[in-house]
Amino acid sequence: MISNPERQFKAMMKISSKLIRLIKQSNSFVITGHINPDGDSVGSCLGLALGLKKIGKKDVTVLTKDPLPESLEFLPSAKTVKHSPPKKECDLLFILDCNTLDRTGFESISAKNIIVLDHHVLPASTARSGFHRSLAECIIDTGSAATGMIVYKLLKALKIDIEKNIAANLYAAIIVDTGGFRYSNSSPEALRIASHLVEAGAKPWSISKEIYENKPYRSMKLLGLSLATLERKNSVAWISTTDSMFKKTGATPGNCEDFVDFPRKVKGVEVAVFFRYNGTNAYKVSLRSKGKINVQKIAKSFDGGGHAPAAGCRVTGSLKEVQDKILKAIKKEMKK
Amino acid sequence: MISNPERQFKAMMKISSKLIRLIKQSNSFVITGHINPDGDSVGSCLGLALGLKKIGKKDVTVLTKDPLPESLEFLPSAKTVKHSPPKKECDLLFILDCNTLDRTGFESISAKNIIVLDHHVLPASTARSGFHRSLAECIIDTGSAATGMIVYKLLKALKIDIEKNIAANLYAAIIVDTGGFRYSNSSPEALRIASHLVEAGAKPWSISKEIYENKPYRSMKLLGLSLATLERKNSVAWISTTDSMFKKTGATPGNCEDFVDFPRKVKGVEVAVFFRYNGTNAYKVSLRSKGKINVQKIAKSFDGGGHAPAAGCRVTGSLKEVQDKILKAIKKEMKK
Structure with missing residues (x-):
């Protein structure tokens, strides 16, 4: 149990022998990530699952509440992902890329021990809830660009040979969370691990092509409708996706993952926002x-979370009301 | 003199002591890249120039025939770039990211010794020309994703401390030529060198932001309106930009340069088309x-031109008429 992310960050540098022992002693594993799974969440889960199978663990289930976005279906072993938990209690439950059962969408999953591996800041309310004191181990390494990097280190500590399918999953995890090594979290370590993963057989172009150049038609159509709503006020730009756009295109929330990047790419923009019907x-x-602006603070004030450069929240109200609330909060944060 | 790139590739692994000696003995340097300078060319030149200054070389000139594109003006020392050669003969002329004087745009530049550092294949005609036999040293490492990687190794061999401004230039060089580590040339070595450069102070986000995130607002707005017109029939997808969209957004044809990439990014699409009011x-x-399809043939049948994967033409008629003509021609070409 560690509730202070900073302290955990240091602890992270060494995967504990307790964690290694726990994995070695366990036979049945469930590995899950957060709802609306993204590349880091799914890549980390699949990479870890493939790794555990390499050391003879046969009963390993990867679980996501929501279906995988189409752009991630190419990930090695993606087809093995289940969406409802096994009926019997498992020995070890891994919660990856998030840090509460709530965020996984499986609140009543049954496990002898629970392990969290994540890189998101632990909200104060969660830290107080006591949940983390019930964990067998909790690694929240906010210094890691991606949970995939933590999984990489865990596999290394377990002396697991990282073969090409594990490498592809972890590479995808890292590029998704670093924006293809564009964001400021693209640390020397992220690049060094990526280098090892390519050496181990991850193919940058095959993976990038699937993630960045294989957009479902309905997703591109939805992007068009959403981008047509582009508005800008000073250094803030935003786009929106409404219920009727989803209906018109048949697209799903999973099809919108990168939409917020487009208003962000506008010259002179400091803060970009994407409003998605929910x-x-x-x-x-x-x-x-x-x-320049810490958007995590803004998201937090609406009970959301994330990181300083990339955060999110859910806000109730009509589109106009939600936009007004958020734009006002951004304006306030910019004045600080 | 080495005219065989393969042999050179091996030679590349070790920067020759002759090259090191030549640099140490020389006092005046001119460093140039190719015409229409790109990130690898300019970043390599500036990185090398800053490195030479670190070891006390005072007379170092970076030269490009054409002005730098706006997106590269942020590179450290970009303002020092000259566009006409010094009048007096220099001791050492570096030709970077290309391998003939012709490609630099400065055919009659005067130098005691010439060095080529490049990663492009040497065309047979060039290899036969004798130019490369006149060089003091020629390193053509086709295994390097970017010339910036060769410069990095040269600076290391010279024991030059790679500080943040050198690192930023070389990092930009590498990301431009690997498509932000997306292309298949994103080797373990490219990523490893990138990792060292970030360690040395290159800022991935500051650099990527300047290169990739600087789209004018009106261009993004027009992209939205155009993308909203996305249509698809089998493996052909197309978007259109009408006169009224140009008027509505105030954008110009120059703002549409990459629009055709968007229908191309649609899953399952073989041929993408962009119709722009003209x-x-x-x-x-x-x-x-x-x-799979040679679109040059299609463009040619409408008196246009280009290459097999990328071509264009101008067609008269209403939007509907032009679309019908082109889609029919594509269908015909696909049946061949």
């Missing part, structure tokens, strides 16, 4: 900053 | 192929 009278809000 | 009753048509 059920009656609610919008999911993705925030991106080019560096 | 004066009363006429459209400019851009065609892209993922490899």
Whole structure:
């Protein structure tokens, strides 16, 4: 149990012998990530699962609440992903790329021991909840650009040979969370691990092509409709996706993963926002900053989370109301 | 003199002591790259120049025939770039990221010794020309993703401390030529050198932001309106930009340069088309192929030109008429 992410960051540098022992002693594993799975979440889960199989673990289940976005279906072993938990209690439950059961979408999953491997800041309310004191191990390394890097280190500590399918999953995890090594979290370590993964057989072009150049038609169509809503005020730009756009195109929320990048690419923009319809009278809000503004603070004030340059939250209200609330909060944060 | 790139590739692994000696003995340097300078060419030249200054060389000139593209003006020392050669003969002329004087745009430059550092294949005609036999040293390492990697190794061999401004230039060089580590040339070595450069102070986000995230607002707005017109039939996808979209956004044809990439990014698409309003009753048509169809043939049949994977033409008629003509021609070409 460690509730202080900073302290955990140091602890991370060494995978504990307790964690290694726990993995070696366990026979049945469930590995899950967060709802609306992204590349880091799924790549980390699959990379870890393939690794555990390499050391003879036969009962390993990767679980995601929501279906994988189409762009991630190419990941080695993606077809093995299940969407409902095994009926019997497992020995070890891994929660990856998030740090509460709530975020996995499986609140009542049954496990002898639970392990969290994540790189997101632990919200104060969560830290107080006591959940983390019940964990067998909790590694929250906010210094890691991707959870995939933590999994890489864990596999190394387990002396698991990282073959090409593991490498491809972890490479995908890292490029998704570093924006293809563009974001400021593209640390020397992220690049060094990526270098090892390419050496181990990950193919940058095959993976990048699938992630960046294989957009489902309905996703591109939705991007068009959303981009047509582009607005800008000073250094803030935003786009929106409404319920009717989803209906018109047949696209799903998973098809919108990179939409917020487009308003961000506008010259002179410091903060980009993507408003996505999220059920009656609610919008999911993705925030991106080019560096000057900490958008995590804005997301946090709406009970959301994330990182300083990339954060998100869910806000209730009509599109206009949600936009007003968020744009006001950004303006306030910019004045600080 | 080495005219065989393969042999040179091996030679490359070790920077020769002759090259090191030559640099140490020389006092005046001119460093140039190719015409229409790109990130690898300019970043390599500036990185090398800054490195030479670190070991006390005072007379170092970076030279490009054409002005730098706006997106590269942020590179450290970019302002020092000259566009006409010094009048007096220099001790050492470096030709970077190309391998003939012709490609630099400075055919009659005067130098005691010439050195080529490049990663492009030497055309047979060039190899026979005798130019390379006149060189003091010629390193053509086709295994390097970027010339910036060769410069990195040269600076290391010279025991030059790679500080943050050198690192930023070489990092930019590498990301431009690897498509931000997306292309298949993103080798373990490219990533490893990138890791060292970030360690040395290159800032991935500051650099990527300047290179990739600087689209004018009106261009993004127009992209949205155009993308909203996306249509698809089998493996052909197309978008259009009309006169009223140009008027609505204030964008210009120059703002549409990469639009055809978007229908190309659609999953399952083999041929992508962009129809752009081009004066009363006429459209400019851009065609892209993922490899199976030769779109040059299609463009040619409308008096256009280009290459097998990327071509264009101008067609008269209403948007509907032009689309019908082009889609029919694509269908015909696909049946061949």
